[in-house]
Amino acid sequence: MEPLDSGYRDWSGRLRPAWWACWPIAWTGVLLVLRRKLFWLLLGLALLDFLFFFATIYLKAQVSVQNPAVAAFVNQVLSSVTGAGKTYREFMFAQGTVTMLVLAFAGELLVGGDYDQGGLTFYLSRAVGRRHYVIGKLLAIALLVNMTTAIPALILFVEYGLLTNSLSYFRENWRIVLGILGYGAVMAVSLSLLLFALASWLHKNVPLVMSWACIFVLLPAVGEILRHTYDDRRWRLLMFWRDIRLLGSWCFDALSDNDVPLLTGAVWVVLAVWVVCILAIIPRVRAVRVVA
């Protein structure tokens, strides 16, 4: 390494406020995930599901134009794919299941590794505050969620509308866009806060995946057993993923009569999880030590 002679040049320029740093923090997180081949496999599954819906919508549009007699049969077979809000809700719910798998394994990359390998020191010793770091990381997780749920759902919505004969589909169903964005937002906020809180305490993949499985597999099983035992549907509120789905149904105005009494409880559960996660995150972000 040659010592300085004339090789070093000064730099002068305008520095941006710290909030601008949230985007590079988020994008770096997404980049780290997308560079791992394991996630290509999981995201490939999500892509397959999206392609199925995409192709189905296209097929139904083509058949209804070219052969209306067959269209009725096709519509009966593929009755789950319509232009109604329920379709997009179900699509996002299915995509969200794959996304949860992605997040279970991405926690260490996105957040946990910062504690073990000094990434937290790297971020917080720059011109950013703890809140910028947290928001950047939450944004990274939210991007991963929306990449597989809300954004493909919007694409399907646009596709469906373009394949109808007029633009009246968009005028009559503009609330579906709000539903997609609302459900996407609830999913993104819930999963990002939960993953950040867990990863900031557990760090490593194995305990993260186990705790993730407890929340999304074990707890729902327990809830279902308790529901059967006590014949009380409110035990289903233990199923966090289902509570998010209830809120999503409300966003799409597609709440079934059976689920209406549980909506308030679902809101409280989701809010409580958010608050607990925020309270768990705060001490972990304050725990930085610049020098080991």
Added chain:
Amino acid sequence: MPLFELIAVTHDYGRVRALSDVSLAVEAGAIGLVGQNGAGKSTLLQILLGLIRPTQGIARVLGLNVRTSGVRVRGRVGYMPERGSLVPGLRGVEYVALAGQLSGMPRRQSLRRAHEVLSYLGLEEARYRYLEQYSVGMKQRLKLAAALVHDPPVLLLDEPTAGLDPDGRAAMLGVLRALAQRPNRSLILSSHLLGDIERVCQTAVILDRGIVVRTGQIEGFRQAQPKQFRLRCSGDARALLDKLRSQGIEIQAADAGGVARIRLPDQLSTRDVFAESLRHSVLITGLEPDEEDFAMAYRRMLSAGGT
């Protein structure tokens, strides 16, 4: 305006006091932060970076209060930590560019600047490698590049030569010395290696168990030793040295280079040494003031409590 200023700063970790009522103001330049493990260097660095709040007192960097303007302080400081602080999965140039963006640089400028700084530090060929493929020395240079990317007025370096081989260490110190000489730029080097401090810095802050033992110019520390000289003679000087000892002159045995350290009592001067050498027909080829090196001065100051 001082580079940094501490006013009655105390910091406790539970019952352990890491810094105790530290007050000092240090002007711009190349400053060494010296002390053994547990002296409080790390705590002081964290306070200067605005990452921890002192239990009591006020700390300012470039006139900015670190408690209320921590983000602004860190925008004007380039920090190179001792260990860790890497983001595995990124390439070298991406890591440095990210550091630039986190410091407030626009993306394109940070990328351009990352290439420049990595080339300057000899990592041009390795800049597209992943961080996991970097050696220890390369990682240290990478962290220095991340500290330099936004060309801050102050560099804060924590044990920059940690883990480096002798050649790597010499090269790193050469770079740091050159960086310290840039106009309108300052450097704070925290190390327990006194040789590193001596080679790069002009000023030193000596910490011991949370207390500032001494602050000042390193040259000033060394000049505190009176009446001590290095004596070099040609030929057999045993008779001369015996005679000088009999006159009350303290003589340490000559080292491998034939240099003996002598300490003159108050009543004698170098003229007396030359006179004796004439009487014994011994040629003195060198008689120079023997300044303490920094390590000797440091040990002396710690044992004497700062005098």
